[in-house]
Amino acid sequence: MSALVFLSERVAYLPGTNNLGVIVAPDKHAIAVDTGIDKEAARVLRRACEAVGLTLAAVVSTHHHADHVGGNDYLVRNIPGLQVFAPLREAAFIEDPYLEPMYLSSGATPLVALRNKFVMATPSPVHQRFESGSLSVRDIPLTIVDIPGHSLAQVAVVIDDVCFAADGFFGDRVLTKYGVPYAHDVAAQCASFGVLTSLSVTHWIPGHGDAVKRTELEQTIAANQAAITHSRALILTAIQTPKTLPAVVATVQAVLAMPSASLAQYAVFASGIAAYLNWLVADGAAVAELSAEGLVWRRV
Numbered sequence: 348m349s350a351l352v353f354l355s356e357r358v359a360y361l362p363g364t365n366n367l368g369v370i371v372a373p374d375k376h377a378i379a380v381d382t383g384i385d386k387e388a389a390r391v392l393r394r395a396c397e398a399v400g401l402t403l404a405a406v407v408s409t410h411h412h413a414d415h416v417g418g419n420d421y422l423v424r425n426i427p428g429l430q431v432f433a434p435l436r437e438a439a440f441i442e443d444p445y446l447e448p449m450y451l452s453s454g455a456t457p458l459v460a461l462r463n464k465f466v467m468a469t470p471s472p473v474h475q476r477f478e479s480g481s482l483s484v485r486d487i488p489l490t491i492v493d494i495p496g497h498s499l500a501q502v503a504v505v506i507d508d509v510c511f512a513a514d515g516f517f518g519d520r521v522l523t524k525y526g527v528p529y530a531h532d533v534a535a536q537c538a539s540f541g542v543l544t545s546l547s548v549t550h551w552i553p554g555h556g557d558a559v560k561r562t563e564l565e566q567t568i569a570a571n572q573a574a575i576t577h578s579r580a581l582i583l584t585a586i587q588t589p590k591t592l593p594a595v596v597a598t599v600q601a602v603l604a605m606p607s608a609s610l611a612q613y614a615v616f617a618s619g620i621a622a623y624l625n626w627l628v629a630d631g632a633a634v635a636e637l638s639a640e641g642l643v644w645r646r647v
């Protein structure tokens with residue numbers, strides 16, 4: 348059985364494909380930071396809390412991606428009074444998860460193959476929306492830190508000496524697995540690395556990957572930055588001749604020898620590549636223009 352790993356008396360996490368945070372609150376209650384991809388993940392989290400005498404009473408969601416909020420619904424339905432807290436600009440996507448496959452489909456009605464738990468969570472209510480700064484949950488003072496980039500308005504949750512860093516950075520295996528780290532806004536993602544590094548905590552728990560101590564943080568962030576720099580170079584090479592987004596995706600996947608295993612994986616990868624292309628345009632390193640092939644990006 349999966350067990351909580353305590354970093355201090357009141358701060359723990361449940362390691363897994365998705366690391367989930369657990370904060371001990373008064374009266375043997377617990378606050379979860381994210382809930383995993385589905386009800387099974389949430390059930391495992393609930394049991395891990397119960398195994399140490401804690402009852403979940405609140406969930407703080409870091410961002411709307413299905414693998415982070417997919418367990419919310421199970422907990423809301425099965426634990427009376429459980430409250431969900433979410434960042435102001437992420438909340439709409441958590442309440443209406445159809446928006447995720449919709450934006451991955453350029454705003455169109457998503458194909459049925461895109462309506463699954465990997466990109467479309469079960470809807471969850473959001474009882475309280477928050478912005479960065481102090482947030483009291485079940486009488487526990489949390490610090491909410493904006494780390495946008497990977498997602499529109501992603502946040503990290505800081506308590507005591509621990510930062511739950513969501514997808515603000517990835518562990519080595521995740522970087523290797525995906526080749527191009529997913530971002531919504533690459534420039535913002537890079538700026539958020541600095542924000543995470545500046546926090547005076549001793550442990551960072553990423554959503555995916557091993558927990559990171561202060562002595563390891565610099566190297567981990569450098570690996571993430573290197574993956575972004577490598578991805579940027581691959582894409583710049585791809586658009587030495589003008590290319591549409593699908594053509595850039597195909598070129599990059601061929602170079603990395605990483606074809607997508609599913610439509611959901613393809614849609615997420617392509618969305619990430621679009622973020623890199625628009626970053627290059629904003630930087631003045633590329634232009635986007637209409638051509639006979641449609642919208643193409645070209646290196647300048």
Ligand SMILES: [Zn+2]
Nearest residue numbers: 410412497514
């Ligand atoms: Zn994410």
